[in-house]
Amino acid sequence: MDEQLLSAISKRHSTRTFLPDALPEDVVSQVSAFAQGLELPFESNTEFQFFKSAPGKGLYNNGIAPANGIALIGETDLVSISKTGFAGELVILYAASIGLSTCWFGHYKLAELGKYIDGIAEKERIKETSLGLGYGYGDQVDVGKRVICCIPFGHGDENAKRLIDRVMKKLGANRKPLGELLDENTTLSALPPDIAEVLDLARPAPSAGNSQIWRFGYNKTTNVLTIAKPIGYKHFKWEHSDVDVGICAAHVWLGLVDKGYKPKVTVEQREDRAVWVFELNQASE
Ligand SMILES: Cc1cc2nc3c(=O)[nH]c(=O)nc-3n(C[C@H](O)[C@H](O)[C@H](O)COP(=O)(O)O)c2cc1C
Numbered sequence: 001m002d003e004q005l006l007s008a009i010s011k012r013h014s015t016r017t018f019l020p021d022a023l024p025e026d027v028v029s030q031v032s033a034f035a036q037g038l039e040l041p042f043e044s045n046t047e048f049q050f051f052k053s054a055p056g057k058g059l060y061n062n063g064i065a066p067a068n069g070i071a072l073i074g075e076t077d078l079v080s081i082s083k084t085g086f087a088g089e090l091v092i093l094y095a096a097s098i099g100l101s102t103c104w105f106g107h108y109k110l111a112e113l114g115k116y117i118d119g120i121a122e123k124e125r126i127k128e129t130s131l132g133l134g135y136g137y138g139d140q141v142d143v144g145k146r147v148i149c150c151i152p153f154g155h156g157d158e159n160a161k162r163l164i165d166r167v168m169k170k171l172g173a174n175r176k177p178l179g180e181l182l183d184e185n186t187t188l189s190a191l192p193p194d195i196a197e198v199l200d201l202a203r204p205a206p207s208a209g210n211s212q213i214w215r216f217g218y219n220k221t222t223n224v225l226t227i228a229k230p231i232g233y234k235h236f237k238w239e240h241s242d243v244d245v246g247i248c249a250a251h252v253w254l255g256l257v258d259k260g261y262k263p264k265v266t267v268e269q270r271e272d273r274a275v276w277v278f279e280l281n282q283a284s285e
Pocket residue numbers: 012013014015016062063103104105106107108149168169171172173204205206207208209210243244247
């Protein structure tokens with residue numbers, strides 16, 4: 001399975017214009033079974049709610065949805081949202097591996113989503129987001145469980161790609177070189193070659209606005225790899241970059257497992273960010 005997910009990294013890209021038809025039930029069940037059976041290397045409270053929506057423009061501000069979607073629901077502390085990114089990306093890669101198109105959407109319309117899933121779109125929560133959008137644009141931190149992101153999945157409409165798809169595809173192909181993704185204490189020359197290869201696999205990970213805000217740290221003495229956003233970082237439009245860091249961590253984890261590592265994985269909040277710690281000398285439980 002890990003190999004299947006790893007080889008899907010090069011197949012995945014964001015699709016924003018989908019064919020409207022619902023997927024056959026057995027295909028949806030296949031994705032759902034993968035999501036529900038996910039074995040993560042840490043404790044997690046992420047839930048996956050599979051839903052069907054009216055296809056079209058109702059749910060996403062800049063996307064044409066298919067009939068099938070997944071709502072990623074989790075606690076809103078930084079560690080939990082980052083873990084949600086990790087779990088969601090494994091599902092996205094699985095969907096890509098069986099030929100489906102997907103896109104992460106942080107900006108979905110909460111009121112619209114509330115028509116398809118019970119109990120997630122209380123009035124106070126809708127008010128909390130100007131424009132009624134999802135878990136971005138919030139005026140304040142929402143505590144408790146909520147929908148962190150949505151993932152439409154289906155077949156992309158290749159004939160109807162809009163400007164946003166073309167622009168974003170270009171952006172999507174545009175990834176920072178590894179040297180720009182290292183934290184202030186880490187240099188390229190300090191990275192063992194196999195770790196550099198693993199980090200290379202994390203470069204194509206998706207991020208909101210293609211911000212690629214993850215920074216890798218590596219300590220040779222302790223053989224510990226870390227991933228986090230820089231302290232104080234804020235994206236102008238997406239408030240939850242720790243989700244993106246978790247997405248990147250999923251790629252790193254797949255790469256490490258492929259190289260034969262069984263790292264102990266922990267995620268902790270340090271200052272204003274979630275920090276992923278991969279202890280490469282340790283075996284996971
Ligand atoms: C957490 C997250 C939230 C995102 N939210 C949106 C969104 O609301 N609308 C959108 O069009 N794209 C969204 N994207 C998709 C990114 O724009 C896309 O991943 C990035 O440009 C890289 O392109 P690629 O996925 O094709 O490699 C999101 C991506 C992530 C990881």
